[in-house]
Amino acid sequence: MRPIIVIANPIAGRRCPQRIEQSVAALRRRGAKVDVWYTQRRGDGLMLCQQAMAQNPRAVVAAGGDGTINEIINGLAGTAIPLGILPLGTANVFAREIGLSSNLEEAIAAICDGRAQRVHLGVAGNRHFLLMAGVGFDAQVVYKLDLGLKKMLGKLAYVLTGLRVLLAPPSQQLEIEVDGEILTGYGVIIGKSRHYGGDFKATPLAGLELPELDLCIFRRHGLLPLTRYIAGIARGRHLELPDVLYRKATQAYVRCALPLPVQADGDIIGRLPMEFTVARESLTILRPA
Numbered sequence: 001m002r003p004i005i006v007i008a009n010p011i012a013g014r015r016c017p018q019r020i021e022q023s024v025a026a027l028r029r030r031g032a033k034v035d036v037w038y039t040q041r042r043g044d045g046l047m048l049c050q051q052a053m054a055q056n057p058r059a060v061v062a063a064g065g066d067g068t069i070n071e072i073i074n075g076l077a078g079t080a081i082p083l084g085i086l087p088l089g090t091a092n093v094f095a096r097e098i099g100l101s102s103n104l105e106e107a108i109a110a111i112c113d114g115r116a117q118r119v120h121l122g123v124a125g126n127r128h129f130l131l132m133a134g135v136g137f138d139a140q141v142v143y144k145l146d147l148g149l150k151k152m153l154g155k156l157a158y159v160l161t162g163l164r165v166l167l168a169p170p171s172q173q174l175e176i177e178v179d180g181e182i183l184t185g186y187g188v189i190i191g192k193s194r195h196y197g198g199d200f201k202a203t204p205l206a207g208l209e210l211p212e213l214d215l216c217i218f219r220r221h222g223l224l225p226l227t228r229y230i231a232g233i234a235r236g237r238h239l240e241l242p243d244v245l246y247r248k249a250t251q252a253y254v255r256c257a258l259p260l261p262v263q264a265d266g267d268i269i270g271r272l273p274m275e276f277t278v279a280r281e282s283l284t285i286l287r288p289a
């Protein structure tokens with residue numbers, strides 16, 4: 001029997017080790033052969049996923065948050081091995097995108113009896129992403145986030161760090177070349193998925209099944225415009241703001257006078273300048289039936 005290989009980040013979210021054990025036991029009760037491999041540090045998710053390929057698993061399951069999922073998709077892209085998830089992280093944005101709640105029974109059902117769907121990935125520099133990449137306010141928040149605070153406060157740590165960045169917002173203008181058109185702004189979110197954080201949707205017209213990127217460009221900087229943008233996203237009305245631009249594209253290039261940090265799927269993955277494209281390789285995901 002081909003195994004399901006679970007790659008688990010034991011420090012993701014809260015009470016992760018017990019919840020991994022409970023989920024693996026539930027998968028075995030459904031008759032699956034399950035191997036569990038634990039990450040020990042950042043980067044292990046990708047390395048373990050590459051090793052897992054030698055076993056020709058039935059599926060690779062990411063047990064953890066969106067950062068762990070991101071490492072694993074970078075190992076799975078272009079293969080026919082499907083990705084399952086056990087959403088055990090702090091924000092679990094990808095789980096929301098595919099319609100999973102934090103109830104692990106639903107995730108286990110999706111792994112065992114879910115629907116396989118081929119999806120398109122984004123590429124930021126040399127890294128694949130499934131949710132979004134960002135430069136400006138959101139990347140500054142990820143960059144400044146204290147991991148100890150995140151462990152202690154969970155999502156509240158993002159809110160507090162966000163308030164800190166709001167008081168000294170990024171003020172470097174970006175030049176964004178989108179399929180040949182040159183635009184400027186102070187922040188850009190390059191979405192592959194609709195969901196952004198919680199139930200908010202920064203790129204509401206995006207779709208994992210679509211071979212395109214959705215760019216949401218914030219044209220002004222400062223406390224007031226940023227507050228309007230955040231409130232607009234929270235109310236699902238930001239696309240109505242005159243200083244927010246939305247573009248669909250297959251390729252974008254972002255540059256700036258400073259080498260600003262870039263986040264992808266919630267982790268800092270490099271600095272500007274950077275090219276963003278749709279990956280040639282696709283990925284199979286297991287989602288609720």
Ligand SMILES: Nc1ncnc2c1ncn2[C@@H]1O[C@H](COP(=O)(O)OP(=O)(O)OP(=O)(O)O)[C@@H](O)[C@H]1O
Binds near residue numbers: 069090
């Ligand atoms: N054993 C480990 N020790 C330290 N860091 C790890 C370990 N395993 C994975 N990581 C790193 O921890 C980071 C965060 O993990 P992950 O995204 O799984 O959880 P989270 O941050 O709680 O959830 P979310 O991303 O959904 O908010 C990832 O970027 C990953 O590379």
